[in-house]
Amino acid sequence: MHLTAFRFGKPYESLERNKLVHFMTGEPVAEVSQVGGAIVSRDLRKADNARNALLKIDPEEIVERLQTAGNLYALGTVEVGGVKQSPDDFARQQSATTGLPESLCHANMKKNLFVLSNMDRMLDALSRGLSPEILWQGYGTEHRDVVVSYQCQSPVLGLVLPSNSPGVHTLWLPVIALGVGLLLKPGGQEPWTPYRMAAAMIEAGIPEEAIGLYPGATDVGAAILADCGRSMIFGSAKTVEQYRGNPAVQVHGPGFSKILLGDDCVDHWRDYIDVMAESIAANSGRGCINCSAIYASRHTDEIADALAERIGTQDVRPPDDPEATLAAFTIPGAAKAIWQQIESLIDKPGVRHATAAQGSRFVEGERCGWLRPTIVECDSPDPEIAHAEYMFPFCSVVKCPQDKMLDRIGPTLVATAITNDSGFQQQLIHANNIDRLNLGPLPTIKLDWLQPHEGNIIDFLYRSRALQMTATSELVSTAAAAPAQLGR
Amino acid sequence: MPADTTETPPVFKVADEKSIAQSREKLDAHTAEIVAWHFHSSTGSPFWLEYAEKLNFDPLKEVNCFDDLKKFPAFEDEWLRGGPVTRWIPKGFAGQPAYVFETGGTTGTPKSRVNLRDFRTDYEEFSETLPEEYFPKGANWLMLGPSGPRRLRLSIEHLAQHRGGICFCIDLDPRWVIKLIQKGWMEHLEAYKDHCIDQAITVLESGHDIRCMFTTPKLLEALAIALEKKGTTIREAGITGIFSGGTEFTPQWTRFAVEELLDGAFMTPTYGNTLMGLAASRPVIPEDGYTIAYYSPQPRAVIEVVDFDDTNSVVPYGGTGRVKLTTLTKETFVPGFLERDEGERERPYAHYPWDGISGVRPFSKLATATTVGVY
Numbered sequence: 001m002h003l004t005a006f007r008f009g010k011p012y013e014s015l016e017r018n019k020l021v022h023f024m025t026g027e028p029v030a031e032v033s034q035v036g037g038a039i040v041s042r043d044l045r046k047a048d049n050a051r052n053a054l055l056k057i058d059p060e061e062i063v064e065r066l067q068t069a070g071n072l073y074a075l076g077t078v079e080v081g082g083v084k085q086s087p088d089d090f091a092r093q094q095s096a097t098t099g100l101p102e103s104l105c106h107a108n109m110k111k112n113l114f115v116l117s118n119m120d121r122m123l124d125a126l127s128r129g130l131s132p133e134i135l136w137q138g139y140g141t142e143h144r145d146v147v148v149s150y151q152c153q154s155p156v157l158g159l160v161l162p163s164n165s166p167g168v169h170t171l172w173l174p175v176i177a178l179g180v181g182l183l184l185k186p187g188g189q190e191p192w193t194p195y196r197m198a199a200a201m202i203e204a205g206i207p208e209e210a211i212g213l214y215p216g217a218t219d220v221g222a223a224i225l226a227d228c229g230r231s232m233i234f235g236s237a238k239t240v241e242q243y244r245g246n247p248a249v250q251v252h253g254p255g256f257s258k259i260l261l262g263d264d265c266v267d268h269w270r271d272y273i274d275v276m277a278e279s280i281a282a283n284s285g286r287g288c289i290n291c292s293a294i295y296a297s298r299h300t301d302e303i304a305d306a307l308a309e310r311i312g313t314q315d316v317r318p319p320d321d322p323e324a325t326l327a328a329f330t331i332p333g334a335a336k337a338i339w340q341q342i343e344s345l346i347d348k349p350g351v352r353h354a355t356a357a358q359g360s361r362f363v364e365g366e367r368c369g370w371l372r373p374t375i376v377e378c379d380s381p382d383p384e385i386a387h388a389e390y391m392f393p394f395c396s397v398v399k400c401p402q403d404k405m406l407d408r409i410g411p412t413l414v415a416t417a418i419t420n421d422s423g424f425q426q427q428l429i430h431a432n433n434i435d436r437l438n439l440g441p442l443p444t445i446k447l448d449w450l451q452p453h454e455g456n457i458i459d460f461l462y463r464s465r466a467l468q469m470t471a472t473s474e475l476v477s478t479a480a481a482a483p484a485q486l487g488r
Numbered sequence: 489m490p491a492d493t494t495e496t497p498p499v500f501k502v503a504d505e506k507s508i509a510q511s512r513e514k515l516d517a518h519t520a521e522i523v524a525w526h527f528h529s530s531t532g533s534p535f536w537l538e539y540a541e542k543l544n545f546d547p548l549k550e551v552n553c554f555d556d557l558k559k560f561p562a563f564e565d566e567w568l569r570g571g572p573v574t575r576w577i578p579k580g581f582a583g584q585p586a587y588v589f590e591t592g593g594t595t596g597t598p599k600s601r602v603n604l605r606d607f608r609t610d611y612e613e614f615s616e617t618l619p620e621e622y623f624p625k626g627a628n629w630l631m632l633g634p635s636g637p638r639r640l641r642l643s644i645e646h647l648a649q650h651r652g653g654i655c656f657c658i659d660l661d662p663r664w665v666i667k668l669i670q671k672g673w674m675e676h677l678e679a680y681k682d683h684c685i686d687q688a689i690t691v692l693e694s695g696h697d698i699r700c701m702f703t704t705p706k707l708l709e710a711l712a713i714a715l716e717k718k719g720t721t722i723r724e725a726g727i728t729g730i731f732s733g734g735t736e737f738t739p740q741w742t743r744f745a746v747e748e749l750l751d752g753a754f755m756t757p758t759y760g761n762t763l764m765g766l767a768a769s770r771p772v773i774p775e776d777g778y779t780i781a782y783y784s785p786q787p788r789a790v791i792e793v794v795d796f797d798d799t800n801s802v803v804p805y806g807g808t809g810r811v812k813l814t815t816l817t818k819e820t821f822v823p824g825f826l827e828r829d830e831g832e833r834e835r836p837y838a839h840y841p842w843d844g845i846s847g848v849r850p851f852s853k854l855a856t857a858t859t860v861g862v863y
């Protein structure tokens with residue numbers, strides 16, 4: 001199977017190809033054409049064509065086609081890389097190159113299907129009831145009889161996608177429905193979702209000029225970030241720091257998501273152990289929304305031991321085993337290096353390894369490695385490991401007084417606060433270091449798709465601005481409703 | 489790595505056995521002559537004369553052919569750091585004007601090579617490989633590459649002058665570029681690239697009738713795209729011939745450049761460095777899969793593709809190995825320097841009847857530490 005680049009409607013076979021192999025057997029799975037950054041820069045000069053192709057279609061029709069695409073993606077057989085690909089083929093191939101168990105690949109497909117199937121509700125919620133016609137035409141009259149205008153900030157959204165977390169794709173699925181094209185740089189090991197989704201969208205009638213697939217090395221990412229009016233990148237804490245404050249880039253890094261147990265609930269911690277375990281271990285702990293720390297003022301030793309018993313026993317299973325829960329680290333030596341780093345942090349004052357009794361955490365394969373769920377207890381937020389996040393089920397249970405929690409937790413993508421203390425709830429609602437806030441025992445990994453995630457995608461792609469017009473110009477403008485050219 | 493036993497017949501003209509044997513004889517004779525010069529007490533450099541005292545053989549008596557150079561331990565480029573650089577000047581050239589060219593140097597002391605006339609000779613020889621149709625004699629040149637204490641900077645200027653033209657240059661500090669990348673200041677990197685391209689476009693638009701250019705792949709991309717934004721192309725800006733170099737030169741990149749950037753301008757890739765000089769390529773054509781194969785300027789310099797573990801053995805044709813350089817000029821003697829690059833061994837080409845190398849890329853075991861900027 002050869003996945004070619006796709007230059008907004010034109011397949012492009014590169015002379016350079018990345019060979020993807022099965023993470024356990026080394027058998028070839030696919031070849032992926034590799035392009036250079038200059039191809040992206042050059043093609044972006046015609047990015048207006050992507051948006052213009054979308055604007056020719058009624059926005060409601062686009063949503064319907066996306067819903068069809070969702071069904072094709074999750075349930076149908078589509079052609080990918082010149083080969084017919086069923087959902088099972090997809091899960092097998094994705095598992096083979098990412099190390100994710102096939103059951104989790106299927107689960108991520110369901111997530112993407114849900115988002116596409118509910119696109120109309122999502123857009124309505126994220127735009128606060130704005131008619132999509134307004135985004136198409138650039139202006140319109142709201143239901144309050146007020147003229148509003150929105151400027152599209154980029155004809156395409158560029159995405160530098162990761163290799164290790166197929167769960168992130170839900171973030172870019174609404175973009176086409178907002179009249180904005182997609183320029184995707186697939187992750188090196190995970191081209192599967194972008195390619196299958198693009199094939200499903202095109203088969204469902206989304207114009208092929210609106211979608212670009214540019215697999216390649218880091219220079220492709222650099223070109224996207226430099227030349228797209230708006231782009232999204234997924235990376236490490238260093239990547240986050242690099243692009244922080246750049247209005248053209250939305251950067252997604254480690255989440256450092258947490259569960260905070262209020263003093264009023266902490267004595268009943270056993271009631272919430274399922275929520276904690278699911279938050280840590282779902283999707284093999286790979287997501288930024290997985291819980292990496294639990295804060296409580298007391299019972300931390302008991303909580304850590306209970307979690308160790310609950311999830312610390314999870315073992316490595318073959319990727320096609322429906323019971324498999326742990327993803328492999330497919331880069332040779334990666335799992336071992338991470339475990340050595342963790343060991344050095346566990347061996348510090350105030351830290352106890354709660355899963356030590358459950359056997360070795362590091363499991364070495366012939367070409368890969370695994371890390372089994374790991375729970376540590378920290379007697380304060382001071383140890384470095386209290387603020388660590390890893391790409392497997394890992395959690396620090398941290399002893400910390402409730403009145404110090406908000407000062408000590410640091411940046412937190414998702415906080416699940418288990419408390420009925422209205423004073424503490426108010427503090428949590430107003431805390432600027434928490435992005436998504438769950439009040440009550442909701443798993444951190446449970447996302448309400450009708451709410452924004454790390455900023456509202458519509459606010460990122462569109463800018464609300466003033467537009468005043470006389471009655472005459474309104475007529476002229478409405479008559480000439482063709483979309484304006486959008487410069488970069 | 490073993491050779492590909494199912495190797496397809498080459499689409500280029502392979503050198504005949506007689507030419508290969510003649511070039512080898514010439515190399516053997518040249519090697520003996522150069523070693524005699526560098527190790528004779530009246531002509532040799534202080535460095536090599538002192539080094540000879542530590543050897544367990546006498547280079548003057550025991551180096552009679554190229555293969556005899558294997559008796560030398562591997563050359564360590566760390567020896568090139570720091571002064572006095574005069575220790576590298578052969579006594580036979582004492583008192584002559586000398587240049588010092590540097591490589592690296594983003595942090596710490598750079599490596600340096602002293603040159604008297606070598607760079608001129610290398611580029612005069614290279615000049616003979618340039619097709620007149622695209623690099624007309626008398627044409628003016630643009631040097632869109634690094635400035636500062638670089639051999640390349642003076643060499644391109646000399647090449648232009650040697651061919652009867654004038655060379656226009658830009659200011660480009662590659663050490664700053666590497667620092668920007670290391671700091672992760674990507675916006676500044678883009679701005680600096682734009683600054684370089686602005687200088688180039690200003691020169692091209694100023695009526696200097698520039699028709700030839702040296703540049704690197706990344707700068708060529710940036711120039712072509714910047715010109716495209718202005719509604720023109722490299723060819724329309726007057727450029728007919730481009731000579732370029734760098735390990736980013738891949739078949740795919742070359743194909744992209746030919747199909748989409750050059751608008752009919754001719755481009756010839758080269759491979760070189762401060763130690764060796766520069767290696768020309770055989771014609772890069774679609775029928776050959778845009779393979780870029782370089783041939784060193786033998787006998788002045790030799791490229792061997794050697795086994796990663798046994799660096800005194802070349803790999804079979806088509807096999808992958810590390811680049812081993814030997815420089816044999818009266819100014820510079822470098823026996824068996826293991827480069828930070830790897831590639832595939834290529835058969836001798838009719839115009840260059842000795843081994844070549846293709847697929848040159850950073851040595852995989854060191855690649856993670858290599859930073860490629862705009863230069």
